[in-house]
Amino acid sequence: MDGAQTPNTSPVLILLGPPGAGKGTQARMLEEQFGFVQLSTGDLLRAAVAAGTEAGQRARSVMEAGELVSDEIVIAILRDRMAQPDCAKGVILDGFPRTAVQAEALDRLLEETGQKIDAAVSLEVDDAAMVTRISGRYTCGTCGEGYHDSFKQPKAKGTCDKCGGTEFKRRADDNAETVASRLDAYHAQTAPLIAYYKAQGALIGIDAMGEIDDIARKMTAIVKTATA
Numbered sequence: 001m002d003g004a005q006t007p008n009t010s011p012v013l014i015l016l017g018p019p020g021a022g023k024g025t026q027a028r029m030l031e032e033q034f035g036f037v038q039l040s041t042g043d044l045l046r047a048a049v050a051a052g053t054e055a056g057q058r059a060r061s062v063m064e065a066g067e068l069v070s071d072e073i074v075i076a077i078l079r080d081r082m083a084q085p086d087c088a089k090g091v092i093l094d095g096f097p098r099t100a101v102q103a104e105a106l107d108r109l110l111e112e113t114g115q116k117i118d119a120a121v122s123l124e125v126d127d128a129a130m131v132t133r134i135s136g137r138y139t140c141g142t143c144g145e146g147y148h149d150s151f152k153q154p155k156a157k158g159t160c161d162k163c164g165g166t167e168f169k170r171r172a173d174d175n176a177e178t179v180a181s182r183l184d185a186y187h188a189q190t191a192p193l194i195a196y197y198k199a200q201g202a203l204i205g206i207d208a209m210g211e212i213d214d215i216a217r218k219m220t221a222i223v224k225t226a227t228a
């Protein structure tokens, strides 16, 4: 590290939330509104491997050996990526950290760069309502129009409003049991992280069951306060 460099004060946001909570939608909103860059671990790894950076080459050899990429390599890749000019306005971390150990490693990295976690935003959902929301979804097999058992049935039963199709499809992994177990897994995995960021005073919960625009407004206010 070059001690003469001005400290990097670019905001760092962590977005936590189970599948279906609208993380992607909120991240895109933050990208548009604040110029943040969303960094997801999978994309970062693929990009680093493709670019053949030093850390990317290490990741490639580990993956080729069929092993998991270590936290240390992920952190190295994250360090390289966050130093890119497009991250100057801020980053949203999605999918990393996943464990308290990774959260500690991330804190050490941010200490090096002079940054901090401005907010760890947790999109909070009502599990039972989520199961209803996700497991009720289905689409027209012909035109792809989306429907829902509870919230949006076709006007004429069994006939698509848009194209008149009569075949409908459900995603196999959208059934109630699978959705419930995805949520259980999420809570089990995230509990230590939630506790970690709560102890740091960085955790902010948002009720993610409301209207998308309401959630986006709350998110905007949080980011403005956290980065002020």
Ligand SMILES: [Zn+2]
Residues within 6 Å of the ligand: 140, 141, 142, 143, 144, 145, 160, 161, 162, 163, 164, 165
């Ligand atoms: Zn249709």
